[in-house]
Amino acid sequence: MMRLLHWVISSRDDFGEFPKEWGVPPLKVDGAGGAAFSVLYSAIGEDFYRNAGAHGKGGGWELRAPWSWAWEVQDQTEKGPGRVEESPEWKWVEEGDLEGLWREDAGFIKNNLEGTSGSDTSYETPSPTAFVSALPDRGVGLFQVACSLMISGHVVPLKVWGIRKENIGDKGQATYATWAANMQPTPTLIVTRLVATRETFPGLLEKMQEAARSAGLEKVEIWNLPRELDGLVADEEGEGNEDGKKYKRTRRLPMIKWYGRGETRDVEWCFNEKYV
Numbered sequence: 001m002m003r004l005l006h007w008v009i010s011s012r013d014d015f016g017e018f019p020k021e022w023g024v025p026p027l028k029v030d031g032a033g034g035a036a037f038s039v040l041y042s043a044i045g046e047d048f049y050r051n052a053g054a055h056g057k058g059g060g061w062e063l064r065a066p067w068s069w070a071w072e073v074q075d076q077t078e079k080g081p082g083r084v085e086e087s088p089e090w091k092w093v094e095e096g097d098l099e100g101l102w103r104e105d106a107g108f109i110k111n112n113l114e115g116t117s118g119s120d121t122s123y124e125t126p127s128p129t130a131f132v133s134a135l136p137d138r139g140v141g142l143f144q145v146a147c148s149l150m151i152s153g154h155v156v157p158l159k160v161w162g163i164r165k166e167n168i169g170d171k172g173q174a175t176y177a178t179w180a181a182n183m184q185p186t187p188t189l190i191v192t193r194l195v196a197t198r199e200t201f202p203g204l205l206e207k208m209q210e211a212a213r214s215a216g217l218e219k220v221e222i223w224n225l226p227r228e229l230d231g232l233v234a235d236e237e238g239e240g241n242e243d244g245k246k247y248k249r250t251r252r253l254p255m256i257k258w259y260g261r262g263e264t265r266d267v268e269w270c271f272n273e274k275y276v
Contacts, residue, residue: 002052061255093162128268144180192275
């Protein structure tokens with residue numbers, strides 16, 4: 001079934017003939033087809049989806065950067081559930097404000113991709129032929145909120161779903177983050193999008209920990225911290241900020257399949273975060 005998905009969501013132009021042993025090709029439907037790439041998040045390792053290609057074994061989705069950064073949230077009883085402190089420098093983002101923030105964020109992502117350097121030692125792909133990213137607006141990011149509220153099977157006490165720094169009179173880079181909640185196995189504030197500098201990140205992290213603490217969540221987790229912020233927390237060897245930890249996940253593995261010219265291995269997946 002997963003192999004058939006490629007024939008539904010892509011243009012099929014470079015696939016050649018549909019395997020005869022599979023029967024009749026899937027019908028083309030309105031609203032599907034023409035995708036440049038697709039992504040999924042595996043809970044069963046990488047082999048199954050890597051082997052689910054458009055013609056059989058191999059040629060499927062490929063693993064990319066399953067890295068997490070996590071901080072424990074201390075002093076759980078400091079505030080009652082749902083309470084967060086107001087601040088003139090920071091503005092909490094409620095659920096109804098998320099889509100507006102993500103529309104702005106989509107513009108930021110597009111501009112960033114246009115200015116991406118052709119080579120960088122931090123890239124997962126040594127010599128990228130294309131740079132791709134999903135965008136968080138038009139309901140994409142809201143899916144994570146829906147998962148938190150309706151799918152987890154737990155009461156989620158979050159009252160705010162993001163934070164942004166008020167840059168009045170400041171023309172520097174914006175600072176903001178949005179999040180959702182993962183209630184199992186450890187109640188976690190999972191960051192869905194994050195934009196910050198090395199100077200503003202410590203303050204942003206404090207506000208995220210405050211939101212987690214007020215909701216009774218025990219951990220703050222970020223997927224693929226922007227490369228300019230890497231090094232602010234401890235890695236697997238214990239180097240970095242001792243208050244946080246960087247580690248490689250074994251579940252919820254981000255995987256990508258490219259449908260354009262060239263190979264998936266040559267495509268750099270940018271903004272590989274939790275909002276998709």
